Structure formats: C-alpha cells, structure tokens
Amino acid sequence: MEKVYKMQSRNLQVFYQNFQALQGINMDIEENKVTALIGPSGCGKSTFLRSLNRLNELIEGTTTKGQVYLDRQAVYTNEVNVVELRKSVGMVFQKPSVFPMSIYENVAYGPRIHGITKKNRLDDIVEKSLKSANLWKEVSNRLNSPAARLSGGQQQRLVIARVLAVDPEVILMDEPASALDPISTARLEELIAELKSNYSIVIVTHNMQQAARISDYTGFFLNGDLVEFNNTADIFVNPRDKRTEDYITGRFG
Numbered sequence: 001m002e003k004v005y006k007m008q009s010r011n012l013q014v015f016y017q018n019f020q021a022l023q024g025i026n027m028d029i030e031e032n033k034v035t036a037l038i039g040p041s042g043c044g045k046s047t048f049l050r051s052l053n054r055l056n057e058l059i060e061g062t063t064t065k066g067q068v069y070l071d072r073q074a075v076y077t078n079e080v081n082v083v084e085l086r087k088s089v090g091m092v093f094q095k096p097s098v099f100p101m102s103i104y105e106n107v108a109y110g111p112r113i114h115g116i117t118k119k120n121r122l123d124d125i126v127e128k129s130l131k132s133a134n135l136w137k138e139v140s141n142r143l144n145s146p147a148a149r150l151s152g153g154q155q156q157r158l159v160i161a162r163v164l165a166v167d168p169e170v171i172l173m174d175e176p177a178s179a180l181d182p183i184s185t186a187r188l189e190e191l192i193a194e195l196k197s198n199y200s201i202v203i204v205t206h207n208m209q210q211a212a213r214i215s216d217y218t219g220f221f222l223n224g225d226l227v228e229f230n231n232t233a234d235i236f237v238n239p240r241d242k243r244t245e246d247y248i249t250g251r252f253g
C-alpha cells in the first residue's frame, strides 16, 4: 500500500532571536502511525513539535523559515486559520495541564469554544472523548467533580480526551509520560497504540524503550539537525549513523 503522509516539513528552520534551533528539517510523517522524536536535551525536539501547529509563534522573538504541510497544504501562510490548525493538530504537554474546573467542563471546553452549545451534543462528545481516552469507566460517576482531584495518569488521559473532543487529525505529545508512574505510563502507551488507528501521532520521548515499544518511525535529533529518520526497528537494531548508534547505546546524551 502506498504511504500517505499526513504532515511534512521541508527545510524547516526555527530561530529564537539569533539562535538557530532547527537547521532545516525535512520529515515525512505517515498517517495513522506513531512517530517518535528522540535525542539529547536541547537538540530541538520540542521546537520541531511546536512548529507543526505553529505554537512557536506564541514565543516572542521566534522566526520560522521553510514550510510545514498538513495534507499537502502549507501551514505557514497568511491564509491558514491558526485556531483551526491547532484544532486539527492538537498538543499534549509534559505535565498534565487540566483546567481548574470539572472533568466534564474540561472536555466540553474546546467544543464550546468552537461553537457547540447544545447540552445533548456536548454530553455525547464528552462521553465519546472520555471513552476514547480510556477514562470513561473511571470517571463516569463523577463528571462534575474537579479535574484536579484525578491522579496524574488520569489527568494526562483527561488532557488527551480534551484534545480528542475537538476532533483532531494529528496529536502531538511532548514527553507525555515523564511525570507518570510506571503503571500510568503503561496505560498511556496502550492508549497511544489504540489511538493510532484514528489519528497520526508524533511523540517526543526521552525514554528509548518507550520509543522502541510504541513507535513505527523514529527520528534522532542532534544539535538542531535530524540525523536519522527511519523505521523504529531499523533505528534501534540497525542505525546507519554512528551518532545514532552512540546515542541509543547510551554512549552519550
């Protein structure tokens, strides 16, 4: 079957004032797959992730050159509605960032902003999103209690439900498991494996075993360059670049 690329970057360069954080990245992100981004701290993984839905623009002094495509449509043009872009390309951050409101309201928040007001419709979206995020069973009897009372792992799944509620196509995750215990991490990994049948997922992780377990493709970043991008199995078993090999075998990083 021919590969379908959901997102692509071409000669993507990002500058923080005068500092160049990405050196011209070309990447093809396949649809309905998990793509993992690995590399030592400060190599540009989060910068790359944020550039996919133009979140870098919220950081003052950032300049972006090159292009990103979503379904072959350029993302860096004046015609693009950034709010719609971020709805299609959602982001899950490292620390679970639930809003100080009820579980229900956390999930209904996005759909409301996008104009859905009917109670029945919102109820359906909340239930469907919580089910897709594997959280429904744990919270269905306390939808009106504060989200902050959930465990860290549940909060992270709630954040995912919140992203799913606005009907995204791509989900970006920036070290989503780094604040979670091993059991919550395992649940999150199971969830990611399920989500990829409906979404394309790009995940930054410092955990090499995690990248090997959950991803189809892996990109190794170093000093703002994409050193190697390949099937995950090839990256971990048969890296082509000495620097990739050194990193995955723990010789540096």
Ligand SMILES: Nc1ncnc2c1ncn2[C@@H]1O[C@H](COP(=O)(O)OP(=O)(O)OP(=O)(O)O)[C@@H](O)[C@H]1O
Pocket (backbone or CB within 6 Å): 016, 019, 021, 039, 040, 041, 042, 043, 044, 045, 046, 047, 048, 059
């Ligand atoms: N807001 C900012 N202003 C200035 N420089 C920044 C900013 N954000 C990131 N940088 C710099 O850009 C480079 C890439 O940072 P980035 O956060 O993308 O790396 P990373 O690979 O995600 O790191 P980590 O794994 O530690 O999260 C680093 O040198 C970092 O110091």
